[in-house]
Amino acid sequence: MTNCSDMQPRLAVYADGELAAKLRAPVEAHLADCQKCRTEVERWQALRRCAQRAIASEALPPGLEQRLRQRLHTQSGTARRRLIKFVVPGLAAAAVIVVAVLLYLPGSGGGSVALAAVDVSAEDFARIYRKCAVDGHHDSHNCRGMSAQDARELLARELGFKPLVADLSAHGYVLGGACKCFPVRDLRVIHVHYLSQDTQAQVVSLFSADRRVRLKAASPFNGAPDRGRPDRSYEVAQAGQVNVLKWDEQRVSFALCSQMEQEQLLELAGAADFARFLRQLPAYARGPDR
Amino acid sequence: MPAKAEKSFEELAVPHLELVYRVARRLCRDEHEAEDLVQETYLKAYKAFSRFEMREFGIKPWLLKILHNTFLNRLARERRAPRVADHKNMEQMHEAPGAGSEISEPPALDYEKLDSEVKRAIDQLQPEFRTVLLLWGTMEVSYQEIADILGVPIGTVMSRLHRARQALTRALHDYAREHRLIPASEQ
Ligand SMILES: [Zn+2]
Numbered sequence A: 001m002t003n004c005s006d007m008q009p010r011l012a013v014y015a016d017g018e019l020a021a022k023l024r025a026p027v028e029a030h031l032a033d034c035q036k037c038r039t040e041v042e043r044w045q046a047l048r049r050c051a052q053r054a055i056a057s058e059a060l061p062p063g064l065e066q067r068l069r070q071r072l073h074t075q076s077g078t079a080r081r082r083l084i085k086f087v088v089p090g091l092a093a094a095a096v097i098v099v100a101v102l103l104y105l106p107g108s109g110g111g112s113v114a115l116a117a118v119d120v121s122a123e124d125f126a127r128i129y130r131k132c133a134v135d136g137h138h139d140s141h142n143c144r145g146m147s148a149q150d151a152r153e154l155l156a157r158e159l160g161f162k163p164l165v166a167d168l169s170a171h172g173y174v175l176g177g178a179c180k181c182f183p184v185r186d187l188r189v190i191h192v193h194y195l196s197q198d199t200q201a202q203v204v205s206l207f208s209a210d211r212r213v214r215l216k217a218a219s220p221f222n223g224a225p226d227r228g229r230p231d232r233s234y235e236v237a238q239a240g241q242v243n244v245l246k247w248d249e250q251r252v253s254f255a256l257c258s259q260m261e262q263e264q265l266l267e268l269a270g271a272a273d274f275a276r277f278l279r280q281l282p283a284y285a286r287g288p289d290r
Numbered sequence B: 001m002p003a004k005a006e007k008s009f010e011e012l013a014v015p016h017l018e019l020v021y022r023v024a025r026r027l028c029r030d031e032h033e034a035e036d037l038v039q040e041t042y043l044k045a046y047k048a049f050s051r052f053e054m055r056e057f058g059i060k061p062w063l064l065k066i067l068h069n070t071f072l073n074r075l076a077r078e079r080r081a082p083r084v085a086d087h088k089n090m091e092q093m094h095e096a097p098g099a100g101s102e103i104s105e106p107p108a109l110d111y112e113k114l115d116s117e118v119k120r121a122i123d124q125l126q127p128e129f130r131t132v133l134l135l136w137g138t139m140e141v142s143y144q145e146i147a148d149i150l151g152v153p154i155g156t157v158m159s160r161l162h163r164a165r166q167a168l169t170r171a172l173h174d175y176a177r178e179h180r181l182i183p184a185s186e187q
């Protein structure tokens, strides 16, 4: 009878059914007589089944297949979008990142009833800002590097409506990505972030929601009203180092989120061209909040 | 006639979405990132589909190959932009299991706990070992296919798999001992 230690290196491979034919016969002859090695083969197989179980325990995210098919359809027949030439600066280079969350208009939301307002804390915004913009560069729509105009068109095709993508290129910001990560349940958003080639060590987010947001622990923003928009009333709140600047437009809200000074956020908020976008709001989002 | 002339990319590739996602999920930190990776993989595959020779490779390993390359690109990008490391070293996996864990009565097999132990162990492997172990763990591809996917010789697959499997066994040592999952040679 062959020695167990001769068998050792082959048992795992045998357990996987991958042992070359000419090596299989002696292993099988040994296994017929050796309980210890048979057990070992079984255990290697059990280990693989454990791995298989664990890997298979992840459910497909809801809607992923549909989103994928939609994107494949979008791809076919459309010319490749034009990319702005720029190098995405690494965080090590301490680039400025601006994150904008665009108004999310659900396809089913055709009614004219405004959605109920929700409470959101500065920390809720800050969490998404950190996760998606600072750490993740989250971009489920492959918007990175596109012009605001191109991104608007791409998102319109993928989402079925034309969201606001503020053109902040005059302020030195280019698009870094778009996603739909929401700060709290029941609040739907679309999330687009911009990167700046600027080397200051800052990161910024701009959020828009599908309804009014009540910013928890907020105070009215009184600084530099001439640089903001006189027709808007801004509110601010803080979560650690992160500032959140929020304002309402008709029945929906927008917020900027960053480690910038509040005055800088105000400047970006004032720069975004909302007028044209607001004319395209769906019925439920139009009109004064009640 | 190559099969691709008869079936569209979507018909051929989307049925493997679950497999591709599951591998991606364990390569990434979270669901968002995994979905991004999967979408990027499929878009790349879609664009390259006309150049794809199914008879030589098969769509499943081909998708996994693109997934792997895309993952490596992202990894390289991240390494240029350093962040808090969240993948522990292989060495840390080799720490001896805690002493004094005398078990009098084996507890009932808690599959959810086992799954999360296994996932945690997989997540702690270095990427090159993790990828091999994941592909092996799906039970959907052969050693040769793993070699093709990763673009390495089959011997490399086998040695990486050997190490990854042992690391997994060690990480699960306590758990595995209770449930007789450990090969005799490892005890
Ligand atoms: Zn034996």
Ligand SMILES: [Zn+2]
Pocket (backbone or CB within 6 Å): A131, A132, A138, A179, A180, A181, A191, B032
């Ligand atoms: Zn996100």
